[in-house]
Amino acid sequence: MREPGTARSTRLSRYGFVDAAKAAEHLSGDVGLWDPVTATPPEGPAGELLETFAVAADPDLAALQLHRLVEKAGPEPVRAAVRDLPGWRRLLAVLGASSALGDHLVANPDEWRLLAQPLSTVDLGAVADVPALRLAYRRVLARIVAADLTGAFALEAVMAALTDLADATLAAALDLARAERPDTAAQCRLAVIAMGKCGGRELNYVSDVDVVFVAEPPAGESDVDGALRASATLAARMITICGIVAWPVDAALRPEGGRGPLTRTVASYLAYYTKWAKTWEFQALLKARPAAGDLELGAEWLAALQPAQWHAADRPEAVEEVRAMRRRIVDAVPRGEVDREIKRGPGGLRDIEFAVQLLQLVHGRSDESLRTPSTVEALRALTAGGYVGRADGEALLRAYRFLRSVEHRLQLQRLRRTHTVPEDPDELRWLAAGLGFRPNAQRDAVEAFRAEWTRLSGDVRRLHEKLFYRPILEAVARVPSEAWRLTPESARARLEVLGFADPAGALRHITALTGGVSRTAAIQRTLLPVLLSEFADAPEPDGGLLAYRKVSDRLGSTPWYLRLLRDEGVVALRLARLLGISRYVTELLSHDPEALRLLADDAELVPRTGVDGFLAAARRHKNDPIAAAHAVRARRRRELFRTACADLLGRLDVHAVGDALAAVTDATIAGVLEVANPTGLSFAVIGMGRLGGCEMNYPSDADVLFVYDPGDRPDEEARRAAQAVAEELRALLSRPAPDPPLGIDADLRPEGRQGPLVRSIAAYAQYYGRWSKVWEAQALLRARFVAGDPALGARFIEMADRIRYPAGGLTREQVTEIRRIKARVDNERLPRGADAAMHTKLGRGGLADVEWTVQLFQLRHGHEVPGLRTPRTLDALTAAAKAGLVTPADADALAAAWRLATQVRNALTLVRGRAVDQLPRHGADVNAVARACGRPASVESGEFVDDYLRTARHARQAVERTFDAG
Structure with missing residues (x-):
């Protein structure tokens, strides 16, 4: 008994057919690939042909088209396939991928034979008229499609073949136009310049072909107007012919767009691009390529315009204009299609092309290897030249090939222009x-396609943001084109203009960094013109360049170093500013190169105030105190670098700097104390002076007191244990190391250096209650628990409050004693030869003036004014003003002087790399300090010094009205 027809025909489904019954009808009869009676393929080679349907984009469409073709041409296509399987595969691939080309083959039944012949070159042959040209175009197009679908052509070969076909079509259409109007043709030379994808030799199957036209009179003639009229006639006819034959020709990229003349002379183009062209028009020129007509004239046109093209990025608005154009393109995509657009939407082809083109415009000024109209070739050149990382370049190439392949398949089905992935399930299955x-x-298959599309589109979005909005691009663009192409002689002259005192030495550094053909040297050649401009803004450009060379010598072979500077452009610019101003930062970086990564992320420039990381670093080496201290100090070095960079980059005010420096000191002491106190003795470190007030500057020692509670231990045992802890803490922190030293100064303890290094809480209470002097109560004003046993620290502070905020304030004699000590400090501690007006700490209107004034308020009124009970100078000054102890004007003057003196003192350390208290009145260091304090480069050093003197003078006058006379 025979099986029902439907059941028999479903056996075809294993070849990929969706409608197996319909496929059985199409493959029966003259096609001869299916026997409707036995429901089997024929025996022998003909039966094997069915296997190839499984790899067609749409097996059902292939069967239908084959049936139609055999109806028109007879069974010969199938018989030929038995003799030539590769030819059969090409035929079936075309029939299953494009209904439009299937219609063409059915309408021209002999054309299928050409698909069996491999395509080596694009040749339209001789064409006598427009219909012949249209037929020739479709014939070659079908062979390109066959080579594409069967893997004979890779993507680049497909794009090149389609471009060659377009060039040949343009040339043939122009020849037909000339043949129609020979008299007109004789009046001009006409070159057709391909633009866009055609210019880049990356044409897709269905696209407008962008062109511009260049015309000149024939050789020996001078009738320009006549040549332009004749050329416009020929160009218009050529456009019409191409629209009939293949695709629209779009000449809208010409000067003035649709409003401008269709053809222009070379001189007219040059005048327009020199005076009027926008950035996007120069961007479009990246793809310009003579394609048809008078190629010699086309080459002349291109050579005339390229100098202007490669200066386009010099304009200050160029980079942002390209970015704005990309945003407008995205905004123009219909909202419902933006996620399905493979060309204009985010993560699409335009993201790749715009990123590549912007990098070409900026870097192509100096690197001729980037001057190619091809996106693929340009991306390879950008990668080879170090402008794009290898992994990033490969990721973009993969995404570009994938997206262009999707675009090709979408357009093949009906030979219609589209860039939108369909929503219909059947069409999606066909596409996949x-x-x-x-x-x-x-x-x-659809899920697999979507997963790959999502992955690669995500890569494109990420890399587009990374490259297109790379901060260093604006900086590179600001460097004039001439700066990239210098002889040694002109380089020295330019370095002199930039302010380098030793241009020959600077040139040696540059040569050492950029010499050779290595990738490292290539990236340095990209970065250095920008960095030199940044160093030129520094007070001493030579120092900045030398520091950069030292860092590069240390890190140049590290894979991430130059990649970080190139890809995270803000790092290069920040590094240049820091190295150009600060020896302190340079020294820190030389010992901790990995810290450079902090400059890439704003979040990493926020000081870390917690102690947990320091404690964890110590505990990792709990059995080796020296290693533990080394780990803690390395962490301190990193935090000092973080704070100094944030300070110099204007991300921290003077209060935040003090807080950060105090916090890192607290954490360092706590971390080392973790291993210095192995017995768990109740031990606390009390911060004094600037540490206690959270008003440290970069080189400050840590003023401390050591206190312990013996608990159940015998007093002498506890005392010896506490002494050992204090000495071990100081020893571990004073060992030679590559980080800035942290001195532990305990001289503010009772009896000073003659007194014991440590005391019990009871001993402190006894001493302060019976024997302390007023200056010791004054020192306690800044006492603050720093590390160790928090409960013990709280007990000490509670005890200190009774001493530093005495009920009833101070006696007249005590006030007099404080003033006497202050006068002695002013006279004896100011260094010999120091400028009393410019010394930030002990000078007139300096830190000591303000702090002693505020501390006198605290000692006299702290008991009854709670706001004065703080170790912080400015907080206490604010409370004094609110309590009416000082006028608002004097409080403002004192606060302003304290802030400026603190800021200048910090800046002096950052600039010189060591502790400095006196601001010089002139010289490069004054300029550097002004810059470190956030003043713009336009501020003269004298102006900055005058500002400091004026601020200090107002503060000194307030001191005389309050501290001296109050």
Whole structure:
């Protein structure tokens, strides 16, 4: 008994057919690939042909088109396939991928034979008229499609073949136009310049072909107007012919767009691009390529315009204009299509092209290897030249090839222009199959396609943001084109203009950094013109360049170093500013190169105030105190670098700097104390002076007191244990190391250096209650628990409050004693030869003046004014003003002087790399300090010094009205 027809025909489904019954009808009869009676393929080679349907984009469409072709041409296509299987595969691939080309083959039944012949070169042959040209175009197009679909052509070869076909079509159409109007043709020379994808030799199957036209009178003639009229006639006819034959020709990229003349002379183009062209027009010129007509004239046109093209990025608005154009393109995509657009939407082809083109415009001024109209070639050159990282370049190439392949398959089906992935499930299945995706046990072909599209589109979005909005691009663009092409002689002259005192030495550094053909040297050649401009803004450009060379010598072979400077452009600019101003930062970086990574992320320039990381570093080496201290100090070095960079980059005010320096000191002491106190003795470190007030500057020692509680231990045992802890803490922190030293100064303890290094809480209470002097109560004003046993620290502070905020304030004699001590400090501690007006700490209106004034308020009124009970100078000054102890004007003057003196003192250390208290009145260091304090480069050093003197003078006058006379 025979099986029903439907059951028999479903056996075809294993070849990929969706409608197996309909496929059985199409493959029966003259096609001869299916026997409707036995429901089997024929025996022998003909039966094997069915296997090839499974790799067609749409097996059902292929069967239908084959049936139609055999109806028109007879069974010969199938018979030929038995003799030539590769030819059969090409035929079936075309029939299953494009209904439009299937219609063409059915309408021209002999054309299928050409598909069996491999395509080596694009040749339209001789064409006598427009219909012949249209037929020739379709014939070659079908052969390109066959080579594409069967893997004979890779993507680049497909794009090149389509471009060659377009060039040949343009040339043939122009020849037909000339043949129609020979008299007109004789009046001009006409060159057709391909633009856009055609210019880049990356044409897709269905696209407008962008062109511009260049015309000149024939050799020996001078009738320009006549040549322009004749050329416009020929160009218009050529456009019409191409629209009939293949695709629209778009000449809108010409000067003035649709409003401008269709053809222009070389001189007219040059005048326009020199005076009027916008950045996007120069961007479009990146793809310009003589394609048809008078190629010699086309080359002349291109040579005339390229100098202006490669200066386009010099304009200050150029980079932002390209970015704005990209945003407008995205905004123009209909909202419902933006996620399905493979060309204009985010993560699409335009993201790749715009990123590549912007890098070409900026870097192509100096690097001629980037001057190619091809996106693929330009991306390879950018990668080879170090402008794009290798992994990033490969990721973009993969995404570009994938997205262009999707675009090709979308357009092939009906030979219509589209860049939108369909929503219809059947069309999606066809697209996925056409791209080679096949179902497996985990997911079907559409799911596999979507996963790959999502992954690569995400890569494009990420890399587009990374490259297109790279901060260093604006800085590179600001460097004039001439700066990139210098002889040694002109380089020295330019370095002199930039302010380098030793241009020959600077040139040696530059040569050492950029010499050779290595990738490292190539990236340095990209960075250095920008960095030199940044160093030129520094007070001593030579120092900045020398520091940069030292860092590069240390890190140049580290894979991430130059990649970080190139890809995270803000790092290069920040590094240049820091190295150009600060020896302190340079020294820190030389010992901790990895810290450079902090400059890439704003969040990393926020000081870390917690102690946990320091404690963890110590505990990792709990059995080796020296290693533990080394780990803690390395962490301190990193935090000092973080704070100094944030300070110099204007991200911290003077209060935040003091807080950060105090916090890192607290954490360092706590971390080392973790291993210095192995017995767990109740031990606390009390911060004094600037540490206690959270008003440290970069080189400050840590003023401390050591206190312990013996608990259940015998007093002498506890005392010896506490002494050992204090000495071990100081020893571990004073060992030679590559980080800035942290001195532990305990001289503010009772009886000073003659007194014991440590005391019990009871001993402190006894001493302060019976024998302390007023100056010791004054020193306690800044006492603050820093590290160790928090409960013990709280007990000490509670005890200190009774001493530093005495009930009833101070006696007249005590006030007099404080003034006497202050006068002695002013006279004896100011260094010999120091400028009393410019010394930030002990000078007139300096830190000591303000702090002693505020501390006198605290000692006299702290008991009854709670706001004065703080170790911080400015907080206490604010409370004094609110309590009416000082006028608002004097409080403002004192606060302003304290802030400026603190800021200048910090800046002096950052600039010189060591502790400095006196601001010089002139010289490069004054300029550097002004810059470190956030003053713009336009502020003269004398102006900054005058500002400091004026601020200090107002503060000194307030001191005389309050501290001296109050």
